[in-house]
Amino acid sequence: MTVLQMRRSLICPKCKKTLYYEIDDNSAMKSGGLIPITIIHGYPDAHALVVYVDTNGANRGYEVIENLVDLRSNFDAREILNIIGEKKIAKIIASIVGGLTLYIEGDPESIKLLHIFLSKILKNQFFSLADNEKLADIKISIIKKKNNPKVPGEKYILSLLRKGRKMSESGYVNMLNVEISKLKTKIRKVIDVLERRNISKTELMEELEINDREFELIIQFIKTKRPNLIKNLVDSLLDIL
Numbered sequence: 163m164t165v166l167q168m169r170r171s172l173i174c175p176k177c178k179k180t181l182y183y184e185i186d187d188n189s190a191m192k193s194g195g196l197i198p199i200t201i202i203h204g205y206p207d208a209h210a211l212v213v214y215v216d217t218n219g220a221n222r223g224y225e226v227i228e229n230l231v232d233l234r235s236n237f238d239a240r241e242i243l244n245i246i247g248e249k250k251i252a253k254i255i256a257s258i259v260g261g262l263t264l265y266i267e268g269d270p271e272s273i274k275l276l277h278i279f280l281s282k283i284l285k286n287q288f289f290s291l292a293d294n295e296k297l298a299d300i301k302i303s304i305i306k307k308k309n310n311p312k313v314p315g316e317k318y319i320l321s322l323l324r325k326g327r328k329m330s331e332s333g334y335v336n337m338l339n340v341e342i343s344k345l346k347t348k349i350r351k352v353i354d355v356l357e358r359r360n361i362s363k364t365e366l367m368e369e370l371e372i373n374d375r376e377f378e379l380i381i382q383f384i385k386t387k388r389p390n391l392i393k394n395l396v397d398s399l400l401d402i403l
């Protein structure tokens with residue numbers, strides 16, 4: 163199945179920053195109406211812009227949510243990890259990194275905490291959460307003791323979340339921000355190459371300077387969101403010999 167990604171932009175009326183978001187054909191078809199996409203951004207003054215797009219991808223309205231700022235100074239990232247659960251948060255981040263449209267089930271207070279966490283560690287990166295379960299590729303519950311589906315890359319993200327136990331709050335937040343943005347960039351680069359041409363694993367790894375472990379991880383993400391691109395990964399003579 164081919165998923166056409168539509169990349170759109172708009173200017174946030176609060177901070178005047180240009181925000182980018184992507185919607186795909188699938189989401190548009192599933193909803194049959196307006197699709198709300200939440201973009202959390204702005205640091206340290208985090209706020210959310212909810213954009214309503216129609217099935218053609220046209221922007222039909224928006225609203226700004228500012229109450230994300232109120233609570234953030236009272237919680238540090240690791241406190242929120244303990245409250246919500248690091249495995250649940252690892253699944254959510256892995257979904258965001260993999261470009262999945264995510265629906266989160268939870269009570270309003272927990273969702274607010276999650277927003278604070280995400281706005282800390284994903285600063286200056288854009289991501290979108292569907293506000294409607296029908297539009298989502300994956301549904302993750304942050305309600306205690308609920309089981310969630312497996313998400314590609316969640317183990318790697320979990321290892322990152324556990325890595326900085328002894329760091330300061332700002333060191334920890336920065337480490338996560340840098341590692342997640344590096345991973346997203348590498349996924350984007352691999353997708354760019356695979357969209358343009360056939361290439362072997364060896365050539366791809368050399369060209370983009372990625373190691374075996376990163377390669378396996380990136381392929382997991384691509385298999386989930388863009389499975390049709392995997393066929394462009396071909397055996398080279400070197401691989402066969």
Ligand SMILES: [Zn+2]
Pocket residue numbers: 174175176177178179203204209211
């Ligand atoms: Zn803004």
